[in-house]
Amino acid sequence: MSACDVLVVGAGPSGALLAAELERLGVEAVVVEQRMDPSPGSRAIGLHPPVLAALEAGGATERILAEAARIPRGIAVVEGRAVGQVRFDRLPLRFPFVASVPQAVTEAAVSFGGPDPVRGVRVVAVEPAPDGVRVRAESVDGSPREWLAGTVVVATGASGRRLVSGLVSGRSRAYPDRYLMCDLAAAPGQPSGTAVITLGAHGVAESFPLPGGGRRLVAREAPEGAKGASASGGSDAQRLAEAVETRMRAPELAAMVREAHPFGIRRALLDRMVIAGSIIAIGDAAHEVSPIGGQGMNLGLLDAATLAPVLARARQGRLRSAGAAHGARPSSEHREALSRWERDRLASARTSARIAGLNTMLGRPWPRTTASPAGALLGAALRTPLARLPERAYSMGLDRRA
Template structure:
């Protein structure tokens, strides 16, 4: 019997299993997906996560193939109005490391266990001094269970009425595309326009991630709508490289608690924030990185470190609340507005970026997360 059973082998569950293995804990991990990748829109790993993963070797593996984004730029009507300089941060890794999710999961796995794929968990229940887990491939038990299976695993632990939910009407189009060589190849760019925001992020291999606010309601295909948005908002040349696009909506869900006795919930299963702002996956990775040593101490001693676990839970809930608010601000800044409001918004944002110095990059690089203290 494993000492800890992890439900979910996305980036968050994969990291937790790897870290527990590094601490000498016997771990099993189950995953309903048949193959790695998919299920997430996250591509950026922030400074506090990179620092937290150094000891286990994951940081070195991540950086071996990632693009190190040291600068973000806000543009309006094709003109730069301000910049976010991550290089100004007084941290070990003053940049955002970007790479596709499947590569992120591979780098995070390290010496962790191979997940048991194609396994769906139906129920998690207490059974004396252990937890009982029902799956479609048979039942199993473990002293501690950690649910890290994202949105789809949330109902294993929470009643729907127990969660704070905020629904947003915003819809977005997204694609990763190989683009022609460009001078800003390693710069993240946010294009502000009356029709809505367009975000452009570097990826390895000369590719970029594009995300555009979408009005919908058109008979045109998603790819056609995204190409049109890119042409209108400052990425006309890159628009020609787009061949497909996906569509997604956003919501905010915040669980009031992340632990009940021997069951823990981390990542999107506990706190879902808008991907606009890029902090959701990092929030979950910090959940895992800070929880692993506490669970290892529990297993070694046979006694739960209650005070430390209570502090961990308070810090992670507070950090999720902050990340959710920041994501809501980002969405508000990127919604369609009139021409006059757009001009005013651009002037104000340019002034804020110029006046706040390192505060904005500090916030966007997870500097407000309590694990970064």
């Protein structure tokens, strides 16, 4: 059996960031990962202002911004007419924009200086023990692996909830909404540095800037047989192209769609993130929210960035009081710090889940008779100081870390 201060399960963005930050703060961390290669498990692209600020001390922000497209504003379009905008560049922020960058770039930036993951290892059980946390795993060849850790952090994404399902309760819900997505290397006619959100009678269609002048296109699928559904069926790419042409009124963009990837959305929130004092769930393992609005990966990164100093201070306290790197009983000060961290992160996750739910609702088809009046009302609101609320919400300004 191997021993370590902190064992991180999962080498995605949240797990990689946590391990790198712990190493930077002088805490030994071991990362185990089931994937044999670092190909991303999701396609998240947007990094919000609080995350960019949180990553700055470790140098990840500079590495990310060297390759990112910056999105200082977004415009809302209803039935082909621009009705208003949200502008992050008028908020008093260190980084008044959303940085758009491929997830692989984010993973490389946040993992810089951290430990190399132990790959090809599937964790099968995480068990509290008197002397720490026992982690049972198996390698790809079937051989058993086992660790004893002072703290175990589950950062595997949604699949990792199985590791804590017997230790903590939670709530989960699958939405009926389905979406299609593709990335284009070039996007003629799209406004530079601007996200375009089209709403109305057929459901949402979105266009987000990518580095190098590309665009990410996302459209909600109309249920089969519903108004606005494609009469001809067709492939995923054909249905996305049709949505881009009819909703966004961008035929030249639609003609560039060659493939599309369908996805659904879920909401899952654990009641707790700190379990038995030394098992901690972060990211999608603890709180999965709809990607519509782009806050899921950001929540996980903020979990990791704020957890690392809490764990580092706890280790320093144990070394001073017990002379041991792991296995010592956590102090009341550490328990209270973890409790404060948990309260803040759960509150932030619930806020993001509500925002994501609102985004999902707005992205559904609007009754045709009310689409134009609703668009006019939305535009009027965005021309008043009320616009500051969506600007704060969509830049994660309501997160406890902001």
